[in-house]
Amino acid sequence: MSHSSxxxxxxxxxxxxxxxxxxxxxxxxxxxxxxxxxxxxxxxGWVVFPTLLYSKKYQPVSFNHTLHVKEVENGCQSCHxxxxxxxxxxxxxxxxCKSCHESVxxxxxxxxxxxxxxxxxxxEVPWLIYSRQPDCVFFSHAxxxxxxxxxxxxxxxxxxxxxxxxxxxxNRITGYSRNIWGKSIAGIKHNSWDRMKMDDCSACHVRxxxxxxxxxxxxxxxxxCHK
Amino acid sequence: xxxxxRSFLAFGVGGAAGTALSPLPWKLTDDLSIWSxxxxxxxxxxxxxxxxxxxxxxxCPGGCGIAVRMIGERPVKIEGRKDHPVNQxxxxxxxxxxxxxxxxxxxxxxxxxxxxxxxxGQWARISWEAALSELAGKLKALRNDGHPEGLAxxxxxxxxxxxxxxxxxxxxxxxxxYFGPATSTHALETAVRTMTGQEGPVGFDLEHSDLVLSFxxxxxxxxxxxxxxxKAVSHRIERHAEVIQVDSRMSNTAARADRWIAxxxxxxxxxxxxxxxxxxxxxLYNQQFIxxxxxxxxAFKKIVMADFTPDAVAGITGAAPGVIxxxxxxxxxxxxxxxxxxxxxxxxxxxxxxxxxxxxxxALVGGINQDGGLRLLPDPAYISWPEPVMDPVAxxxxxxxxxxxxxxxxxxxxATPNRFFDQLRENAARTPAILMVAEANxxxxxxxxxxxxxxxxxxxxxxxxxxxxxxxxRQADLILPNHMFLERFEDVPSPAGFSRPFxxxxxxxxxxxxxxxxxxxxxxxxxxxxxxxxxxxFRWTNYETCLKETxxxxxDGMLKNGYWMNTAASPVSWNTLFKTRSGRFEFNGEDMAAPxxxxxxxxxxxxxxxxxxxxxxxxxIRLASGSVGNAPFMTKTVPDTVxxxxxxxxxxxxxxxxxxxxxxxxKATLATxxxxxxxxxxxxxxxxxxxxxxxxxxxxxAYDDFLAGKGVNVNQLIGPAKDPLSGYDAAWGIRAKITxx
Ligand code: SF4
Numbered sequence: 001m002s003h004s005s006x007x008x009x010x011x012x013x014x015x016x017x018x019x020x021x022x023x024x025x026x027x028x029x030x031x032x033x034x035x036x037x038x039x040x041x042x043x044x045g046w047v048v049f050p051t052l053l054y055s056k057k058y059q060p061v062s063f064n065h066t067l068h069v070k071e072v073e074n075g076c077q078s079c080h081x082x083x084x085x086x087x088x089x090x091x092x093x094x095x096x097c098k099s100c101h102e103s104v105x106x107x108x109x110x111x112x113x114x115x116x117x118x119x120x121x122x123x124e125v126p127w128l129i130y131s132r133q134p135d136c137v138f139f140s141h142a143x144x145x146x147x148x149x150x151x152x153x154x155x156x157x158x159x160x161x162x163x164x165x166x167x168x169x170x171n172r173i174t175g176y177s178r179n180i181w182g183k184s185i186a187g188i189k190h191n192s193w194d195r196m197k198m199d200d201c202s203a204c205h206v207r208x209x210x211x212x213x214x215x216x217x218x219x220x221x222x223x224x225c226h227k
Numbered sequence: 228x229x230x231x232x233r234s235f236l237a238f239g240v241g242g243a244a245g246t247a248l249s250p251l252p253w254k255l256t257d258d259l260s261i262w263s264x265x266x267x268x269x270x271x272x273x274x275x276x277x278x279x280x281x282x283x284x285x286x287c288p289g290g291c292g293i294a295v296r297m298i299g300e301r302p303v304k305i306e307g308r309k310d311h312p313v314n315q316x317x318x319x320x321x322x323x324x325x326x327x328x329x330x331x332x333x334x335x336x337x338x339x340x341x342x343x344x345x346x347x348g349q350w351a352r353i354s355w356e357a358a359l360s361e362l363a364g365k366l367k368a369l370r371n372d373g374h375p376e377g378l379a380x381x382x383x384x385x386x387x388x389x390x391x392x393x394x395x396x397x398x399x400x401x402x403x404x405y406f407g408p409a410t411s412t413h414a415l416e417t418a419v420r421t422m423t424g425q426e427g428p429v430g431f432d433l434e435h436s437d438l439v440l441s442f443x444x445x446x447x448x449x450x451x452x453x454x455x456x457x458k459a460v461s462h463r464i465e466r467h468a469e470v471i472q473v474d475s476r477m478s479n480t481a482a483r484a485d486r487w488i489a490x491x492x493x494x495x496x497x498x499x500x501x502x503x504x505x506x507x508x509x510x511l512y513n514q515q516f517i518x519x520x521x522x523x524x525x526a527f528k529k530i531v532m533a534d535f536t537p538d539a540v541a542g543i544t545g546a547a548p549g550v551i552x553x554x555x556x557x558x559x560x561x562x563x564x565x566x567x568x569x570x571x572x573x574x575x576x577x578x579x580x581x582x583x584x585x586x587x588x589x590a591l592v593g594g595i596n597q598d599g600g601l602r603l604l605p606d607p608a609y610i611s612w613p614e615p616v617m618d619p620v621a622x623x624x625x626x627x628x629x630x631x632x633x634x635x636x637x638x639x640x641x642a643t644p645n646r647f648f649d650q651l652r653e654n655a656a657r658t659p660a661i662l663m664v665a666e667a668n669x670x671x672x673x674x675x676x677x678x679x680x681x682x683x684x685x686x687x688x689x690x691x692x693x694x695x696x697x698x699x700x701r702q703a704d705l706i707l708p709n710h711m712f713l714e715r716f717e718d719v720p721s722p723a724g725f726s727r728p729f730x731x732x733x734x735x736x737x738x739x740x741x742x743x744x745x746x747x748x749x750x751x752x753x754x755x756x757x758x759x760x761x762x763x764x765f766r767w768t769n770y771e772t773c774l775k776e777t778x779x780x781x782x783d784g785m786l787k788n789g790y791w792m793n794t795a796a797s798p799v800s801w802n803t804l805f806k807t808r809s810g811r812f813e814f815n816g817e818d819m820a821a822p823x824x825x826x827x828x829x830x831x832x833x834x835x836x837x838x839x840x841x842x843x844x845x846x847x848i849r850l851a852s853g854s855v856g857n858a859p860f861m862t863k864t865v866p867d868t869v870x871x872x873x874x875x876x877x878x879x880x881x882x883x884x885x886x887x888x889x890x891x892x893x894k895a896t897l898a899t900x901x902x903x904x905x906x907x908x909x910x911x912x913x914x915x916x917x918x919x920x921x922x923x924x925x926x927x928x929a930y931d932d933f934l935a936g937k938g939v940n941v942n943q944l945i946g947p948a949k950d951p952l953s954g955y956d957a958a959w960g961i962r963a964k965i966t967x968x
Contacts, residue, residue, distance in 0.1 A: 026233065033234040037241025038248075045249020053254070083276055090274065134264060135271045174261040181257075185250045 050185045054178050059165040060125050061114045066163045071100075076152050076160055088141035091127045094118060128168040130179040131156060131196065138227050148208070157193035201225060273298045281308055281789045283719045283731035284322045285712040287853065288412070289313070289452035290722030290731045291322055292789055295713065302326055302713065302737055307454065312792055313722050313729070314454035321851055322454075324858035328711055329740065331858070333695045333931040335708035336741035345684060346702045355744060358707055363756035365688060366400070369660055370757075375401030375624035377660035381644050383408050383667035383854045387718045388777055391610045392750050392770075393665060399615040399754070399764040401624025404659060406631055408667070409643040411569030412723050414576035414955050417641060418583040419603060421816035422590075424806030427606035430726035431565055433459035436599035437468045438561035440554075442495035442568050442585055446470065447480045449572040449848045451724030469561075471554070473498060476878065476920050477913035478571075478845060488554065489915060492843045493959040494544040496581035496827040498551065499566065499588045501540030504531045505555035506591050512559065513593030520801045520811050521590065523822075527814035530824050543828060545915075559592050563599025571846035573723070574672070574853070574923070576643075576955035580827040583816060590812050596798035602726045603804065607793075609720075609730065610777055615764035630657055633954065644669055645947045645956050651682045661688045665746060666709070668854035670698035671927065674956065675901055675946040692746045695855060698929040708743040710735070715745050716771055718778065728793040730778075732785040745770045819952075826951050833900040833962025840883070842899050842919050842963035844941035850924030857924060859933040868909045869922050875938035878920040879965070881910045887965055894968040897921075899944045899961045905968055906939065919963055 072078035079092045097119070104115045118125050133139055144150045152160065159166075169178035181187065182195035189195045192204075205212070205224065214223040246252060275298040284291045284305075292311025296304040305325045309316035328334075338358035343349025353361075369377050380397055384390050385407030397405040407413075412429075419429050433439060433456065444450045446460050460470055460483070472484035475492035490498055506512050507528050517524050537548035544551075558564050568585035570577060586601065594600030617625065631647035644667070651658055662683075673679045683689065683702060691703040694711040709715070712733055719731035747770025754765035767773035775782050781791045807817050815822040831841050849864045851857050862870075869876055877897060879889065889895055889908045897906045897919060906921070914920055925938025948958035 029230070029234050030237040033230075033237035034241035034244075037238035037243075038245040039241075041242040041245030042249050045246055045251035049249070049251045049254070053258070085277060087277060089276065093275070134261060136264060171258060173255075173258040175265060176261065181254070185254065187250065187254075 046185065053172060054169040055172055057128055057168040057170055059128055059168060061118070062110050062164045064108075064110075064163045065160050067106075069160055080152075082142055082146070086140075086142045091129060094122070094124050097125075128170075128177070130159075130166070130168060130177045132176060133180065133196070134176070137198075137225050139225065148210070154192050155196065157191065198225075272303055273301055275299050279306075280736035281734075282713065282736050283717075283733040283789060284318070284325065285717060285719055285733050286321050286325060286328075286851070286855065287319075287449070287453065288410075288723040289319070289454060290719045290725070290729070291318055291452070291454050292731065293318060293322060293325075295736045297736065300737065302329070308789070311790070312727070313452055313725060313731070313790075315458055317454040317458060319449075319453050319457075320849060320861050320864060321858065324860035325713070327858035327860060328695070328855070329713050329737070331695075331931060331933075333697075333929075333934075334711070334741060335694060335696055335700065335706050335743070338708065338742070339703075339706040341704045345704075348701060350706075355707075355742070358705060359749070359752055359756060362690060362705060362707070363753055365661060366753070366757060370401065370620050373620060373623070374660070375620055376404060376627035378402045378663070379404035379406070379630055379647070379659040379661070380663040380665065381406045381647070381667045381669055382665045383672075384665075386720050388610060388770075388774055389666075389717055389747055391612070392747055392765075392773070395612070395615055395764060396750050396754060396761075398625065399617065399621060399761045400757070401617065401621030403625050403627060404630045404647075406642045406644045406647050409576045409641055409645070409955055411573035411576055411582070413641060414579055414582045414953070415568060415586070417953060417955075418579055418586050418816075421579075421818065422583060422586055422807075422813050423595075423603060423804065424808075424813075424817065425603045425804070428604045428721040428728075429724070430602040430604050431567055431724050432563075432599050432602055432726040433565065433724075434462075434726070435466075436563050436565040437466065438558060438564040439463070439468065439470045440473070440558055440564065440566045441470065441480065441484075442473050442499060442566065442581075443475075443570040444567045444573065445478055445480050445571040445846050445848075446472070446567075447483055447848065448478055448846045450480075450567075450569060451573070452722040453848065455722070455725065471557075475843060475915055475918060476845065479847070482913075488546055488550065490544040490546050491915070492841060492918065493829055493831065495568070495570070496578065496584040497535070497540055498544045498546060499581075499584040500531055500535040500824065500827065501537055501544065501546075501551045502555040502558060503527075503584070503588055503591060504535045504540070505537065505552045506559050506588075507531060509556070511556065512591040516590065516593040516595075516801065516812075520805065521814060522807070522809040522811040523814040526822055527587065530822055534824070558588070561592075563594070563597065564592055565589065565594055565600050567724075570959055571844075571923070572852065574846070575959065576641075576950075576953075576957070577959065578826055578829050578950040578957040579953040579955060580823040580825075580950075581957075583823055584827060587814055590814070595812070596801070596804060602798060604721070604726075604728050605793075605799075607720055607728050607730055607791075609718075609779070609781065612777070616760050618760040621760065630659060641953060641955060643954060643956065645673055646949070646954055648673065648679050648682045649947070649949075651685070652678060655685060658685050658687075660686075661690065662686045663690045663692070664699050664703070665692040666854060668693070668697040668699045670702060671856075671929075671940060672852070672854055672942065673947075674942045674958065676940055676942045677902065678946075692749065694743065696929055696931075697854065697856070698927065701929045707746075707749050708741070709746040709749075710739050710743050713737055714739045714743070716774055718774060730781070730785070730791045732789050732791075734786075734789075747773060823952055829948055829950070829957045829959065831960045831962050832946065832948055832958065835962060838899065838962035838964045840917055840919050840963045840965060841960050842897070842921065842944060843960040844923045844945065845920050846923050850922055852924035856927045856930050856934045862933065862937065868911075870925060870938050871907055873937050874907050875904070875921060875925055876909045877906045877965075878909050878911050878914050880914050880916040880918065881912060883916045883918075884908060884910045888967055889965065896966050896968050897944070897963060898965075899963045901946045901961065902943045904939045904944065906965075908965075919965055 081089050180196050213220045278297050279294040281294050284293045291314035292308035294306045294308045295302045307314045307316045307318040337352045339350040340353045342351045394405050415429050446456050470484045471486045472481040473488045474481040481487040537551045541548045566585045566588045568582050589601045633642045689703045691700040691706045692709045693700040694709050713736050717733040751765045754761045785791050805811050807813050891910050895908050921941050923941050926940030927934045945961045947956040950957040
């Protein structure tokens with residue numbers, strides 16, 4: 001195979017000078033192409049791919065956490081609470097919102113829209129959930145906030161201090177929010193809330209030395225979260 | 228610069244290296260694995276606050292209290308109510324799969340009018356207004372012709388306000404042709420009525436009995452109120468009670484009983500009388516009861532002593548004389564024994580004398596209205612509407628003879644849908660002009676399916692109220708779909724065999740999913756359209772107010788608890804119990820021309836030389852054999868000894884199979900005098916030689932892909948046998964032959 005590309009003259013006489021010159025030139029070209037290939041794929045992998053992978057969505061109503069936290073008495077728990085049966089309420093339903101927003105309270109456009117489109121029509125707001133985990137995960141808020149006494153910020157970050165809803169980036173392949181994998185496409189995290197993949201759960205479980213078997217089935221490992 | 232292949236390769240290698248150094252492959256692998264968990268058909272339950280709505284299940288006569296787990300407005304699971312006296316927290320497979328009926332594809336979603344040929348399944352969706360005015364028009368025309376008796380109605384339920392409204396509608400309209408169901412519960416109640424003079428439900432105090440003797444009753448196969456019976460049977464161990472199962476094959480019940488007595492099929496009543504013989508011969512009966520509270524004992528004794536000797540009974544039943552004697556002794560010596568009747572799930576009434584024999588056996592040991600025995604319950608009699616006033620047309624119509632020939636015997640006049648079809652076959656001139664079918668599916672549940680279908684096709688106008696596209700609805704001209712049970716109010720009185728006066732309340736846990744209407748509202752609306760005395764008989768604004776008014780003082784409590792139960796009522800003592808003219812328990816029944824015991828042994832129809840075997844249908848808790856078929860989840864639990872893909876499997880004894888050269892799993896042709904089908908065979912030691920057993924509940928041709936075309940409907944192979952005493956269907960089997968296919 002290498003024969004065909006050797007710089008051999010038709011007569012079979014080799015020209016030493018010409019050979020070394022062509023070789024170094026060819027080498028440079030090869031390296032150049034290697035670098036071009038490397039660079040291009042790095043650009044694709046690091047820049048183009050993440051842009052293509054996620055599409056941007058906006059919440060139906062932009063929510064101002066800062067404003068609400070000031071108004072309510074009980075901090076996060078005023079709207080996101082554990083129900084009596086131990087399940088977590090998650091994002092409040094329209095009914096909870098209605099207890100204050102039966103009619104327009106303030107002057108923002110968002111609120112006016114919220115009242116006219118959802119409250120008046122008695123339609124649930126289709127909120128996009130940044131922290132939604134796949135259905136195969138059995139996550140108990142009670143175990144984390146009551147038993148382990150963790151605060152909201154550890155996993156959810158400073159969302160409670162935001163004055164508008166962040167853009168919701170949805171993974172086109174999986175359908176889940178980018179918040180699960182994290183902003184950094186390389187998966188690098190600086191804060192505990194930057195990424196919420198399975199490894200992050202188990203790293204914390206190991207570090208905090210939590211029970212390594214399922215409470216329900218006594219099975220170990222995976223069964224703590226996957227029932 | 229020369230761009231040759233080497234540079235291109237270099238580019239490729241660089242690209243590969245760069246890709247490996249970027250997150251792309253790792254992230255993509257991760258994403259694809261998550262993607263593969265999100266197929267669109269994988270159900271992901273809704274998340275949200277969980278609450279429970281309580282109601283009563285009406286999928287069978289069990290009357291179980293259910294707690295429906297709701298997320299938002301969506302029911303996601305049916306559980307048993309732990310605080311419910313009937314089922315105490317349990318539900319059966321069917322109840323648990325109940326939501327599949329709500330959302331399944333076989334629901335009729337709006338009134339439908341037939342446009343194609345009958346049974347072709349071509350429908351026009353019409354409005355309720357159009358549907359009701361069409362039906363009202365046809366009904367008015369009948370009355371204008373002076374023949375309101377040309378309207379007939381078949382219903383699958385004959386208790387509670389819905390049945391009472393239907394009956395009232397028929398009476399006010401002017402027709403006697405209202406046909407309720409006929410099951411073993413009805414046969415038992417008729418038996419009790421003629422022997423004790425009591426009208427009303429009959430219960431069995433299984434929870435307190437120390438010996439339950441079941442004459443073929445499928446205690447674990449759906450008999451009575453299935454969950455309650457399951458519980459009573461499984462708790463017997465703690466109570467040191469015993470269950471003895473008399474059965475011709477090792478049913479689930481027989482397999483889990485303390486003792487299984489194998490007898491020839493259809494001879495349960497004979498065995499009961501054989502036991503009576505031993506009990507009387509050895510004077511093991513309750514002397515006080517017989518001497519002070521019974522009548523007709525001498526005549527009973529005479530027949531039993533003469534015709535039902537252990538040897539004679541052994542000859543018929545196949546049980547050894549010693550076993551009969553032992554059983555009789557055991558039964559009479561138990562503290563609180565009870566004998567049960569109704570084969571399998573009790574869908575077929577059987578001969579009246581069979582029920583009477585079992586009641587007589589209970590009476591012999593004094594087990595009537597005693598702890599652990601048979602209980603005569605006062606009729607809750609809460610439906611006390613004034614009789615509808617009939618106009619002259621209605622008065623005349625109601626005088627016409629009934630189309631099922633009921634009423635031709637002074638005592639026993641049960642209405643039976645089977646006989647209605649039989650009579651029409653004999654005399655086509657009496658075909659009604661309009662037949663309404665409510666909560667029934669005669670085209671599937673009645674015996675001799677082919678004949679029923681032919682007769683049904685003669686009826687010019689068929690109206691169905693079915694919630695589902697069942698076999699009968701598919702033949703209809705008009706469908707006025709009822710809400711299904713999770714969408715409607717209804718009273719559910721007297722769970723089958725329950726030992727206390729009880730009324731359950733079924734109530735809507737979800738808003739109607741489709742354009743359906745409560746049948747009660749449909750009837751009230753129809754009556755209004757017919758005006759005059761019919762409208763006057765239906766003054767309620769709607770069904771809910773009718774129900775509320777009817778239940779009166781009970782209503783509030785029922786809304787709160789979901790049921791009404793008379794806990795105070797203690798069983799009436801023998802002194803005042805019997806309402807017969809003699810004031811005593813009549814061993815041979817009241818008003819019988821002769822003691823009824825001659826007709827107790829019903830033979831299987833067919834010629835034994837052409838059909839050397841005997842075909843017996845059997846019931847299973849995994850297969851719903853009533854008017855509403857299996858939910859998909861239920862069919863998933865059916866083993867391959869019952870159904871292999873679409874093919875039905877019959878059970879046959881190894882030895883018998885050998886005689887016909889049949890091997891396990893192989894195809895065979897099964898023929899009876901009524902029909903012929905292809906089956907696969909399962910060889911078994913759990914069934915007597917000479918029998919071929921087939922499960923009930925399969926072989927639907929309507930509904931949806933989950934149910935239609937799977938297996939064979941036993942009713943295709945078996946015809947009704949008229950009990951000479953009562954007219955009830957007494958057939959428990961039929962002669963058959965099987966050949967290698
Ligand atoms: S036993 Fe009957 S009433 Fe009870 S849950 Fe099952 S189907 Fe419903």
